Amino acid sequence: MSGVDSGFIELDGVEKVFDVRRKTGFMKRAVRQVRAVDAISFRVERGEMVGYIGPNGAGKSTTIKMLTGILTPSAGRLRVAGIDPSRERKRLAHRIGVVFGQRTTLWWDLPLLDSYRLMHRMYRIPDARYRENLDRLVELLDLGALLDVPVRQLSLGQRMRGDIVAALLHDPEVLYLDEPTIGLDVVSKSKVREFLRELNAERGTTVLLTTHDLQDIEQLCKRVMVIDHGCLMYDGPLAGLHEAGESERTLVVDLERELPPIDAPAPARVVRVDGPRQWLAFPAGESAAPLVARIAAEYPLVDLSVREPDIEAVIATMYGEQAERAIS
Numbered sequence: 001m002s003g004v005d006s007g008f009i010e011l012d013g014v015e016k017v018f019d020v021r022r023k024t025g026f027m028k029r030a031v032r033q034v035r036a037v038d039a040i041s042f043r044v045e046r047g048e049m050v051g052y053i054g055p056n057g058a059g060k061s062t063t064i065k066m067l068t069g070i071l072t073p074s075a076g077r078l079r080v081a082g083i084d085p086s087r088e089r090k091r092l093a094h095r096i097g098v099v100f101g102q103r104t105t106l107w108w109d110l111p112l113l114d115s116y117r118l119m120h121r122m123y124r125i126p127d128a129r130y131r132e133n134l135d136r137l138v139e140l141l142d143l144g145a146l147l148d149v150p151v152r153q154l155s156l157g158q159r160m161r162g163d164i165v166a167a168l169l170h171d172p173e174v175l176y177l178d179e180p181t182i183g184l185d186v187v188s189k190s191k192v193r194e195f196l197r198e199l200n201a202e203r204g205t206t207v208l209l210t211t212h213d214l215q216d217i218e219q220l221c222k223r224v225m226v227i228d229h230g231c232l233m234y235d236g237p238l239a240g241l242h243e244a245g246e247s248e249r250t251l252v253v254d255l256e257r258e259l260p261p262i263d264a265p266a267p268a269r270v271v272r273v274d275g276p277r278q279w280l281a282f283p284a285g286e287s288a289a290p291l292v293a294r295i296a297a298e299y300p301l302v303d304l305s306v307r308e309p310d311i312e313a314v315i316a317t318m319y320g321e322q323a324e325r326a327i328s
């Protein structure tokens with residue numbers, strides 16, 4: 001695939017409409033159409049790591065299913081590495097890896113290693129490459145001690161790391177991750193994120209990441225796309241999304257003792273005080289560092305943490321603003 005403005009993943013006016021049949025009476029059925037993806041166009045270049053986010057039912061999974069060839073678009077043009085996924089699903093399967101956070105592609109009753117052996121054969125991975133990839137991935141994801149454990153006995157975080165290895169054994173050029181950190185504890189989340197960063201930096205793997213956790217995006221993706229009601233609402237850096245959504249992060253500060261509200265530089269401000277604990281809201285697009293430095297210098301600080309806004313709230317604000325602009 002060549003061409004100056006051709007991306008590695010390309011969508012042009014892609015749509016997916018589902019016919020949903022509903023029983024309305026004896027022998028009567030009504031057909032309702034659900035437009036899950038509505039004329040979406042974007043390009044992702046080779047080696048990019050992009051967040052694909054949106055509220056429940058927005059159309060994320062439907063897009064990923066079209067990108068893997070599981071679903072055929074109702075309209076539009078879609079290419080991954082120059083391949084039309086729904087026409088050449090098998091050929092594409094050798095070039096992509098998929099991880100669904102909520103489901104496993106591993107065999108539930110088999111030890112991890114047996115699942116990997118099956119993938120070795122299924123993907124016809126050359127022996128030397130399989131061995132090399134397995135050794136490297138197992139080491140990077142710290143799974144050495146778990147290879148003989150049946151998948152059903154693994155914790156969620158271990159299973160997720162096991163799934164990531166499975167998705168990468170055949171050296172895919174592109175990896176789709178659907179909620180890869182959902183339900184994981186802080187340590188497992190950071191292991192998965194660190195691994196993905198390294199994979200992208202060292203191997204140049206193109207990554208499309210679906211998540212409800214804005215920290216996944218913040219720590220991994222320079223670019224984020226927001227989809228809602230099947231439409232692409234935003235495509236740009238995360239900071240821009242925060243500006244568009246005017247979202248705020250919260251700095252939770254624990255002081256040595258109860259004190260009057262902290263005198264914070266605007267637009268940061270105290271939004272709640274409870275004994276020695278105070279909550280300060282500040283624009284999510286800005287760094288917390290200057291605010292933290294000032295508080296640390298002027299107040300008897302014991303501890304602090306930063307809370308992220310949730311995606312639903314950011315998108316709801318974006319929507320509210322668009323609706324207001326449309327009315328005025």
Ligand SMILES: Nc1ncnc2c1ncn2[C@@H]1O[C@H](COP(=O)(O)OP(=O)(O)OP(=O)(O)O)[C@@H](O)[C@H]1O
Nearest residue numbers: 018020034036054055056057058059060061062063
């Ligand atoms: N096979 C199907 N038949 C009918 N409607 C469907 C089908 N698959 C998805 N939909 C509908 O299409 C819309 C988009 O669903 P999709 O699963 O792509 O959303 P999502 O963004 O992945 O949501 P979530 O975050 O909840 O996984 C929803 O309204 C959903 O009910």
